[in-house]
Amino acid sequence: MLSANEIRKVVQERNQHQKGTGKKVVDVREEMERLEAAGEIVIHRIRPENRPVEVSTLFGWKKRIPTDRLWHHKSCGQCGNIPGYPSSLLWLMNETGRTYLNEPHQTSCTAWNYHGTATSNPVALAAVAARNFHRAYETGHFPLIHCGTSYGDYKEMRKLLVENATVRAKVRDVLGKMGRELVLPEEIVHYSEWVHVMAPEILARQKHTVEGIVATVHEPCHYYKMVPEDAVYDEAIYAGQRPAVPSGILMALGAKVADYSTWYDCCGFGFRHILSEREFSRSFANLRKIRPMVEEAHADVAITSDTGCVTTLDKSQWIGKAHGLPYMLPVLSDVQFAALAMGAHPYKIAQVHWHAASAEALMTKMGIDWKAAKAEFREYLQALKNGQAPELLHPAHGEIETYFAINKGQVLPDEAPAAPAGAGGRSR
């Protein structure tokens, strides 16, 4: 079910039925070039200073993944209850010498709300996407999307803005009212794609072996079922029949990635359900995902790469005990797992204590002295309580940024020399 071959067929057939012309699938990036030449949009291009690495997508098209000078597009669910997901990513960038901005000048994509309550519409979603795209552009940093749903939504919105002149005009008008213009990124890039291409640098810094670890992967639906053309595939991973991320990094680190029968199923998040009808979410997560992962694959850990998926698969398990499903399988994002393997502090950086299913047994298996780390973290919390300043991965923002969308050295890329002073480094 849902192999790359099947998905390719669906995409091709949809195109034929929609256009009624038997036209082949069009690469949206070619249309973007045409629109830019006509003065309709600006393309936020990946530049040499973004140090891109090339990968392949569903139709074998090449996609360039920028690895440096990145603008973190955080996820609205991840930061509230699984903060180890973004903090592990920031830490990994520091360790590998990558520069980035992590700003308060970003909205979420608002697509959780749209898919949960429908109190929005495509023009609004496209305008929100374009607003964030322009904000990244004006800082000279390339957007890196943390969330599977934001990634899926932004792919949809980029396509909509390219294909629909009416929506494009409306969005351009709205952006104009806030002094922004219509900028579309050359690529929509998911953070797990960044982790994937950074594998050699991660491996070079690996401290803990994961060879005995059995991992089951949950592939986030919105990563590869929304605008599937942009998802990354690799012949060396599942013979190119399933997305290469996040499995690739686990294999590279030496974990055993085990298959299970319901790999293609969603996690049960449901957008609306996770907040107001969790009976569904937890039944689905436990019965259709966690149980097969444990009983079929004997997993030590479930790995995924989306906010909602980590939340649902992790938090739904506690109540499982009441239904005779006492699994408590640890659920981590790929970047938390990679950071742990690289020796990140399990509590200060990977923040595993926010997860409902304990990662302690997994860490023992990885050879991590989590007891010492836990004691140290306990002392750190007391020190914070006594007024010590927190340890930060990047400098704190000033008061002026409470109000205004600025950062030091802010500059539009097309007006800039290679690297604007003060905007790079672990600046924000």
Place this chain on the structure above:
Amino acid sequence: MTIVAHLPQRALTLTEEESAAPPAMELTGRRRASPEERALSETIFREFHADPRYHEFVLGCLNCGECTTGCPAARFYDFSPREMLQIAETGDATTLWDALQEKIWACCQCYTCNMRCRFGNDIAGIISVMRELSVSHGVASTRKTLAPFGRSLTLLMTVGTQVSSDMIQPDFFRDWGPFATGSDRAWGVGADIMRRAIPSDVLQTTRSSWEVSVQTSLELFRIYEETGVLDMLRGLDPDLTEMLIDIIEERREEFEEARERFRTELEGMRGPVATFRG
């Protein structure tokens, strides 16, 4: 950031009659539509077929059932994407109206059906179109179904993030167990200290997913005003909408005051920061 500090913790406002009614998931087929509802169903039906997305998303149906085979919602609800697509394709105002009462809200928006359908229908998308109409026309069962979303809609409309760590309270998330809120009880310090132990200043807030600057939140609200989202929300809950407008008005004043206060620092800045006026 102060914007979310003063948000009232409230659900959507329901009329007495709506509060007394059973939730949407119990409604279907239990009673006849009133004349007003029949008129509304005709309006919605017309608007549904006039939506530009309709012909893009609804391409035909082989009745093969592939979509339903992979559908997570179909495993737990009286719901099937095949039925939804067929209602969209050949249903009348009454069948569409019936679907709006309950079924549209069963879908998880996972897009699995879309990837299984050899006709290339965008079933998840057409369900969203149905939902949008149901929201903007304030269909009673939809108001009831979305009643628990008052707090997250307030957060979303004013700062653009869906949840905050202070929303994940044991009272509402009892099923998540004792470790769902950063396990502060297990560590012997308060939630604020658990947040300060996250190594990024923008993530340390308890009142949003991350700190959001006032300019950013005002830009977002401008988008909502300009693209009809505020009008949709008015259909769902006029009181909530008015409250949001009041909050934003205050923020606009605060923003202009800050512009005065930081005049020297802002001198020479280009782009939206120099020109945006809330």
